[in-house]
Amino acid sequence: MEDARPPQLSFQELLPPMTPHEATVEANRCLYCYDAPCLHACPTHIDIPTFIRKIATGNVSGAAHTILESNFLGGTCARVCPVQELCEGACVYNAHDKPIQIGRLQRFATDHLHARGEAPFTPAPPTGRRVAVVGSGPAGLSASAELAKQGHAVTLYEKRELGGGLSTYGIIVLREPVEVALREVDAVRDLGVQVVTGQELNSPAGLDELLAANDAVVLSVGLGAVPALGIPGEAHILSGLDVIEASKLERPTGVGTRAVVIGAGNTAIDAATIARRAGADTTMVYRRTEREMTAYHHEYLFALSEGIGFSFLTQPVEVLHENGQVTGLRCVRMGLGAPDTSGRARPEPIPGSDFVIPCDTVISAIGQEKPALAVTLGLDLDQGYIRVDDELRTSLPRVYAGGDCIRARGNASTVMAVQDGKLIAASLARILGTQAAPIAPTRPPEVRDHPLYQAAHGAVPHAEAQHG
Ligand SMILES: Cc1cc2nc3c(=O)[nH]c(=O)nc-3n(C[C@H](O)[C@H](O)[C@H](O)COP(=O)(O)OP(=O)(O)OC[C@H]3O[C@@H](n4cnc5c(N)ncnc54)[C@H](O)[C@@H]3O)c2cc1C
Ligand code: SF4
Numbered sequence: 001m002e003d004a005r006p007p008q009l010s011f012q013e014l015l016p017p018m019t020p021h022e023a024t025v026e027a028n029r030c031l032y033c034y035d036a037p038c039l040h041a042c043p044t045h046i047d048i049p050t051f052i053r054k055i056a057t058g059n060v061s062g063a064a065h066t067i068l069e070s071n072f073l074g075g076t077c078a079r080v081c082p083v084q085e086l087c088e089g090a091c092v093y094n095a096h097d098k099p100i101q102i103g104r105l106q107r108f109a110t111d112h113l114h115a116r117g118e119a120p121f122t123p124a125p126p127t128g129r130r131v132a133v134v135g136s137g138p139a140g141l142s143a144s145a146e147l148a149k150q151g152h153a154v155t156l157y158e159k160r161e162l163g164g165g166l167s168t169y170g171i172i173v174l175r176e177p178v179e180v181a182l183r184e185v186d187a188v189r190d191l192g193v194q195v196v197t198g199q200e201l202n203s204p205a206g207l208d209e210l211l212a213a214n215d216a217v218v219l220s221v222g223l224g225a226v227p228a229l230g231i232p233g234e235a236h237i238l239s240g241l242d243v244i245e246a247s248k249l250e251r252p253t254g255v256g257t258r259a260v261v262i263g264a265g266n267t268a269i270d271a272a273t274i275a276r277r278a279g280a281d282t283t284m285v286y287r288r289t290e291r292e293m294t295a296y297h298h299e300y301l302f303a304l305s306e307g308i309g310f311s312f313l314t315q316p317v318e319v320l321h322e323n324g325q326v327t328g329l330r331c332v333r334m335g336l337g338a339p340d341t342s343g344r345a346r347p348e349p350i351p352g353s354d355f356v357i358p359c360d361t362v363i364s365a366i367g368q369e370k371p372a373l374a375v376t377l378g379l380d381l382d383q384g385y386i387r388v389d390d391e392l393r394t395s396l397p398r399v400y401a402g403g404d405c406i407r408a409r410g411n412a413s414t415v416m417a418v419q420d421g422k423l424i425a426a427s428l429a430r431i432l433g434t435q436a437a438p439i440a441p442t443r444p445p446e447v448r449d450h451p452l453y454q455a456a457h458g459a460v461p462h463a464e465a466q467h468g
Helices: 022-026 037-041 050-054 058-070 075-082 102-115 138-149 178-190 203-213 240-248 268-277 297-305 372-375 414-432 451-457 462-467
Strands: 130-134 155-156 195-196 218-220 259-260 283-287 310-311 314-322 325-338 346-347 355-358 361-364 400-401
Touching: 022 050, 022 102, 022 361, 037 050, 050 058, 050 259, 050 414, 058 075, 058 102, 075 102, 130 138, 130 203, 138 178, 138 414, 178 195, 178 259, 203 218, 203 314, 218 414, 240 268, 240 355, 240 361, 268 283, 268 297, 268 361, 325 361, 400 414
Parallel strands: 130 155, 130 218, 155 195, 218 400, 259 283, 259 361, 283 310
Antiparallel strands: 314 325, 325 346, 325 355
């Protein structure tokens, strides 16, 4: 299959940045809804009407400040959030017209601030309290930034060479270039956080050392590698995470001319996109049907538009290979039986239905392993994830956790990890006697007093006016 796109465009960010004119026009469409549904739909509760209003009036740095106050990783989230399911999905315009392009406006504002080299925050005076954060993905960066803003001395430990977690290593460049993730690590450093890379917490003794030197420890270690499939020839399967990482760091991906990707979640679609953009004829295999796949519908449509094929009701049973080279993936056809514990129809193999998909590359992207460190440290678990209470405290005193490693329920996403970081910082503020950033914002007078806002909502209610 031929890729019609010029090769140099294959791994660039998919959506172009907005021009200042486009941003102003788009911002002026906003109705500044009272009790704006987008604000509630955003897990970090960014005051979206306020930041959009600031863009409309030319105060783009102020808009970025509003975003980053609620979400220190506003630049990443602007690119990776499933906005169709969150803020843009809640926009009142959905009923009649196109929703406001909140994600792209957010990117416009945060990129503007970055281009001007402006630091949005200064830390409070030192409190003399110390916190260690383990893992520098979105949860760890968000917790570190919020704690540093309160004046605590924060050390952020990361086992890999680069900070940023999956934003740096896992999210395809089409959505987020590495430099955007790394600039958020730099922004945390600029707040005085000491970022120590190449340092892994891997034992209870290591945790004891951190607890002896700090007032609290935050675990934001994410999840593990792609789990094994347990089929013959497994050693010849590439990990979807490795393929994506190689593409992000501009290393060879190891993808040949005909690739099969196992899985049907968002990560599987990302891995298939990389294979496709690397020039491979690419098919995704999934043991259930289109209806049960876990990828967002817009991601599925994107994969189809990329020319990726799908083989549903297909279960891989063996990787075929000769002289170390993959030659095909043996699969069996599945039928759907009674619902299983997940409530979805259970796929069952159809006897004698074996067939082979000829290919030279097999990639597995069936999710990530649960956090192994949790077991090593003797933490209480919830379905294999770290168990936390409402304050994000683990079962060990002075140890907190957030992000993917606690996500026993609901979809794991960057914006949820960022909110966990804020919640941890707010919990710690109560113990360390400091003032945390508010978790939910209020509407400032510049929005409340705007004629459009008043025309849409009439008089400002008393409760709202009190906050201003
Ligand atoms: C391929 C892929 C694509 C995705 N795409 C999207 C998307 O488009 N939109 C979206 O919202 N979400 C997406 N996600 C999910 C999102 O990336 C995660 O929800 C988010 O990164 C979780 O943040 P985190 O901080 O909990 O963990 P992570 O980002 O995984 O970061 C954990 C960090 O901890 C470090 N670490 C682990 N153990 C240790 C240790 N013992 N000592 C020191 N450091 C340690 C790791 O090296 C890593 O840097 C995607 C995930 C994947 C896998
Ligand atoms: S952080 Fe994500 S959900 Fe929240 S407003 Fe921005 S793009 Fe929307």
